Amino acid sequence: MRAEIIAVGTELLLGQIANTNAQFLSQKLAEIGIGVYFHTVVGDNTERLMETIKLAASRSDLVIFSGGLGPTQDDLTKETVASYIETGLVTDSVAMERIEAFFRQRGIVMTQNNCKQALVFDRGVVFPNDTGMAPGMAAEYKGSTFVLLPGPPSELYPMVDRYAMPFFISLLPERQVFHSHVLRFYGIGESALEERLLDLIEGQDNPTIAPYAKEFEVTLRVTARANTVEQAEQLIEPVETEIRKRLGEFIYAEGETSLHEVLVEELKKNGKTIACAESCTGGKVASLITSVPGSSAVMRGGIVCYTNDAKHDLVDIPREVLETDGAISEQTAKLLAENIRHKLGSDCGISVTGVAGPDPSEEKPVGLVYIGVAVDGLPTLVKEVRLAGSRHAIVGRAAKFALFYALQRLKKGERI
Amino acid sequence: MRAEIIAVGTELLLGQIANTNAQFLSQKLAEIGIGVYFHTVVGDNTERLMETIKLAASRSDLVIFSGGLGPTQDDLTKETVASYIETGLVTDSVAMERIEAFFRQRGIVMTQNNCKQALVFDRGVVFPNDTGMAPGMAAEYKGSTFVLLPGPPSELYPMVDRYAMPFFISLLPERQVFHSHVLRFYGIGESALEERLLDLIEGQDNPTIAPYAKEFEVTLRVTARANTVEQAEQLIEPVETEIRKRLGEFIYAEGETSLHEVLVEELKKNGKTIACAESCTGGKVASLITSVPGSSAVMRGGIVCYTNDAKHDLVDIPREVLETDGAISEQTAKLLAENIRHKLGSDCGISVTGVAGPDPSEEKPVGLVYIGVAVDGLPTLVKEVRLAGSRHAIVGRAAKFALFYALQRLKKGERI
Structure with missing residues (x-):
């Protein structure tokens, strides 16, 4: 099957x-x-979009569009494709209800142009938009399948995962299943991971092994093709065992999750609570933890102690420690973790202090970060990490290291 | 001039x-x-690349390629374009010397396929590669100009800045400029904004008006085409004045910036400091403020008071208020903002308390959020907002509303 992707905008x-x-x-x-042969980007222009549609229809079995489903006048993907595939547009009642509910909830009057978003092809398939307003859709025309998806990634990604992927699989001529295990790593870079699995990756066929780096984490997707899920599992099993043997210490979870979700889950499971004291991450750790629905059951709170005064006044770090060891030190990280735990009465306290850059601090280099983890009944752990990249990347990586070490500490037994 | 960009890989x-x-x-x-009308991505395949070249040549004056200039067998952009434009390839002596020097310096033997990288068109222009091996090049054929650039961004970016841009400018028939003003809005949605500017948008030609939504904010780009920047400014001026007349209260800045950057800038300019107390945003406001380099000059710190205990113990909210008014109330938001300001000795205190969802809290609906802004010498401002969307969206929007109201409050004079 030949596919191509057309982004409109x-x-x-x-x-x-x-x-x-x-x-x-x-x-x-x-x-x-499914092999992708072309990507095209075309502007919000009916004539050039139509030219692009015709070319794609002439050479591809599956033509996937993103963007141009919104409420405004320059959103014209749906109207143009509908015209090409000789299809009418009708209002999708589920989508219309969602749109009306959105405006009701916000207590504002819906403008008329929003109704346009609820229009769908009068034949084919509709994909609900669980995170936005404009639904996706698909219809066949003269041997090619046309799929329309919304432009914002926050809407497109979940729609693809939940609705478009099962639809794509249903188009495949042989009813083979593609079954994956996703292993999630932290504390190892993508190239180092690939280096240590190079023989497996080079020799891959079925299952395939694909590393992805995203938001400072590395993920490995092991995908097998077989007649049944059970057969696919049997193909995956020996490969996954070998990967775990080599890199198990860096694997923190399996499947679609994240470090903060796994940490909240682990705390919940054991009825434990957490609190954090952050300097260089400036609230990022707390923000990640509280982004998990239901985190209020485990999160006691946090303090962003950005200045030395705040470290002293709010988290009781002695002035002497700040002057002798420095704010960016093992000792400060240790005390921050222990004191925040006591202050908020939580089972676990985590701390981060370091230099996010772009300028050095206390004559310490950009990227030097100390992470403290204080857990009731265990000696406090302090780790020094040295991170590279922009301020944004250092803060992101440091916050995730804090979550990773807290998680490893809570799951005792595991190596740290 | 019509341009298009073809990435090969x-x-x-x-x-x-x-x-x-x-x-x-x-x-x-x-x-x-120079207007770009299409982006195309095509794989390392001679036939499909040739098909793409032909289409581009038929519709564009300037066709820019990236990628496929390397030493390996699947690098075939140069050979394929040379064949289409009926041009021979010759060794560029400067490039050849660079390649040889690279291998000498690293003390390794150069493999023969590296010589391929020094080949350039036997006519046209060569762009040196200051950060890699394969040079770029350009040549004209039947009225279109073909430009080849290397794939790695670390090579392409400097080559474009130093050599390709002056070349592109030399191609311009009339020395027209495109000049834009970007207006940044908060507190108004994309469709509401468009509705209130519909007559301007529909009548647009020069300047053009393009609304754009990203990360819970709306941006409007007003772009004029003229012989000089000054003339373009004259075209933009009346349109921008009209936009500001209608929607000025929602405009928080102009140009490439963000709410948190503008707030930090405003605080710095006036030598003021800030602190925040966050419940439902869980550290997001602090995280946004501290993401700005140099924010340590203005950010005193913050407290994530996720629980009622934390609100009482860390931010001195009386138990009575939490029980009578509730944690999600105007009164709690007011006291949080005032108390965090006093506690951290800052000029401005901001607070956020609300229901991020997915479940209601205190029998209050998901999306109800109170924001407090306490500024030295002014009565404390408390705003109620009702937000829609996922937990992620509610937290993101609430955090930005807090920054927006703090900014408006600090810039007195402006309506709030």
């Missing part, structure tokens, strides 16, 4: 955003063995 | 990397008024 041609939707869709289609 | 079609080169080139071309 003048903002892409002006370079305001990168076409990450095409990247995401390509990864997803590669997983299920 | 199977790794793009597999989703291993995003096409950031096209984004970068588009930004650069927009700056000098």
